[in-house]
Amino acid sequence: MSPSKPRESTHRVHAMSLPTTTGRGPRELPVHIVQAPKPGPTVLITANVHGDEATGVGAVLELVQRLPELLTSGTVVLFPTLNPEGLSQRTREVPADHMDLNRAWPGDPRGGPTERLAHGFWTEFLRHDPDLVIDLHTDSPASIPYCIVDRHLKGSQRLLKKAELLAVATGLTVLREYPRVRYVKYQLERSLSGAVLNTLAIPSLTIEAGPRLYLDANAVETAVNSVLGVLTAAGLAACPAPTHPSRVEGGPWRRESGLRVGQAGVLITHAQPGEHFGRGQLLAEIVGLDGVQRERLLSPRQGVVISLPERTWVVAGIAAGTYAVLEGD
Numbered sequence: 001m002s003p004s005k006p007r008e009s010t011h012r013v014h015a016m017s018l019p020t021t022t023g024r025g026p027r028e029l030p031v032h033i034v035q036a037p038k039p040g041p042t043v044l045i046t047a048n049v050h051g052d053e054a055t056g057v058g059a060v061l062e063l064v065q066r067l068p069e070l071l072t073s074g075t076v077v078l079f080p081t082l083n084p085e086g087l088s089q090r091t092r093e094v095p096a097d098h099m100d101l102n103r104a105w106p107g108d109p110r111g112g113p114t115e116r117l118a119h120g121f122w123t124e125f126l127r128h129d130p131d132l133v134i135d136l137h138t139d140s141p142a143s144i145p146y147c148i149v150d151r152h153l154k155g156s157q158r159l160l161k162k163a164e165l166l167a168v169a170t171g172l173t174v175l176r177e178y179p180r181v182r183y184v185k186y187q188l189e190r191s192l193s194g195a196v197l198n199t200l201a202i203p204s205l206t207i208e209a210g211p212r213l214y215l216d217a218n219a220v221e222t223a224v225n226s227v228l229g230v231l232t233a234a235g236l237a238a239c240p241a242p243t244h245p246s247r248v249e250g251g252p253w254r255r256e257s258g259l260r261v262g263q264a265g266v267l268i269t270h271a272q273p274g275e276h277f278g279r280g281q282l283l284a285e286i287v288g289l290d291g292v293q294r295e296r297l298l299s300p301r302q303g304v305v306i307s308l309p310e311r312t313w314v315v316a317g318i319a320a321g322t323y324a325v326l327e328g329d
């Protein structure tokens, strides 16, 4: 009797129908479903909520190729884009109404184009009964990759602990979201990860890697490795645990907006992504085109630079970057 061949994971593509946002009739989008022979958790991987953020699109297409061999149990459902019109038009927002899809979850079937789009995807997400959602974004070409854990407004420590353990498994720097008051002010509970955590009460992660607008091979590899790390921690695969060279240890860290610029001028930064800084350290200066210094931005606390803005000329109110600061600070 010949030994039976081990059963392999299957990959199938299902065409989901999306509500129209342009009045041109519904469109179909491919959703990839990779299923292992052994039962296990269901993980959703979503990309390109912001239509100009490329890395997730490339990461999903790469994962679709690799997962059938790597998945040992459970199911992974992958969405290459949640904002197909933004992807084709290179816009962050949904072009039909210029709204941010990442402040529209879980959507509204009677709302505007962006809310209808969110509702269409949300309905599809629920159909798969997920145990975990990983949403792929990009920040700026001048950034280190990182993983964000949302705030749970009802304060479930069990859920946050679970999400943080999975975030650590990305091998990236882990940041908790803004403190609660600003989390609510910025409507982050209506971001995809925020809505998943707060509405479905399952863990969710946001991974930010690489530049916008084009596929950067290193950023795609970083995102793929971090997703495989999470799938392994969640019991769906057995890949080596990744550690990105930029990972900032210690913490717990939380996301903080960079110092706000007070004067218009050229932004010259003095601390680069991944660099630790101390209290009172010069992080940036604003210089006029006449060469005269207009402003010095000194840090009021210690932290780490996560990303710098993609701009040279800044005006009052612009943040000079995104930083990690200690949770209690």
Ligand SMILES: [Zn+2]
Pocket (backbone or CB within 6 Å): 049, 050, 053, 137, 138
């Ligand atoms: Zn984004």
